[in-house]
Amino acid sequence: MLMDAQLIAFTGVAAGMVAMPGADLTVVVRNALASRRAGVACALGITGGLLLHTALAVAGVAAVLTAVPGLFRALQLLGGAYVLYLGVRTLRSLGRPRQAVPDEAPSDARPLRQGFVTNALNPKAPITFLSLLPQFVPAGSPAMPRTLLLALIVVVLALVWFPAVALLVDRLGRWLRRPSAARAVEAVTGTALTVLGLVLLLEPLRG
Template identity: 85%
Template sequence: MDGQLIAFTGLAAGLVAMPGADFTVVVRNALVSRRAGLACALGITAGLLVHTALAVAGLAAVLAAVPALFRALQLLGGAYVLYLGLRTLRALRRPSAALADEAASGGRPLRQGFLTNALNPKASLTFLSVLPQFVPAGSPAMPRTLLLALIVVVLALLWFHAVALLVDRLGRWLRGPRAARVVEGVTGGALTVLGAVLLLEPVLAA
């Protein structure tokens, strides 16, 4: 592995592990069950795959060139994260068993993870700006960019699955009725705040 790949892997690991809506959604689902946490982690990785594919194809440049489209996606993503937060807080009124059944039902964790990540246009722009910096001058851009994108996806797959497994193990002490409601309240509040920030950012920037 050359020096540039080592540097990129370190940078990508930092970007992937940065706490945010993705991390919070994985934690929330992993506290419901290991299966829900892993499904959510897989959904986030799939969403990240969309962003890296857009960056490789150059389509992310369209978001940078069309501010209205970028802001619309920001608002949509913020609204979804806010919805998840408010929905989590509202669900605290229900019995704990009903809450767990609802969160783990069907493909909901997978869908939550995918939409939380895929609806964040900043991810596409981040990779669009970062990937070209690690393509050596004179070398074919496409194969190298695909390799860099693959590194990002693999790191995300490993990181979020590790988070889900760790939270699931710690969750044995956090899944009591009282503790579970406290954790749900904290994650719901965090998602609500993150969603509000994501919604306000494009409005204040306009």
């Protein structure tokens, strides 16, 4: 009974973490505006990044990031630079003439890569998982099977949430893809990504 209560509590905490607004959500929205396939591909890329982070946490590799501050800062700078690049590129596209957006994207490789890289380059994620997962492992129970189950819950939540966001944006696509609405959304997402990128870049520099 205690184990079931812990699983329910962890699922609630993990759902909040996955759904929290940030670079992941912004990149999904940005790609979903291009097409349903692009949005879902980006969402799957983010889920792949989370899968990588949970695997690192289970393996304990995240502890290395905590023990080696230089490596942690380097990853922060790299991740911040990538998010900033996406934001600046989005803002620069506002000045270009808009073209009709096809119903289906010709290739899913770019949004899939963007989603994966955006999530994978966040060094805080494995440390968050490393500190969170042990709190929900009952005393005296085998740690590895339980931790793997918790990690699986996180991945499943992401696999449900981010594609759902992409499909919702696509559902509203007829309105969101109007030139004025599309530019407004691109301006918001581009600004959000740029600010997030700057925050990620400045944080390790202040340390």
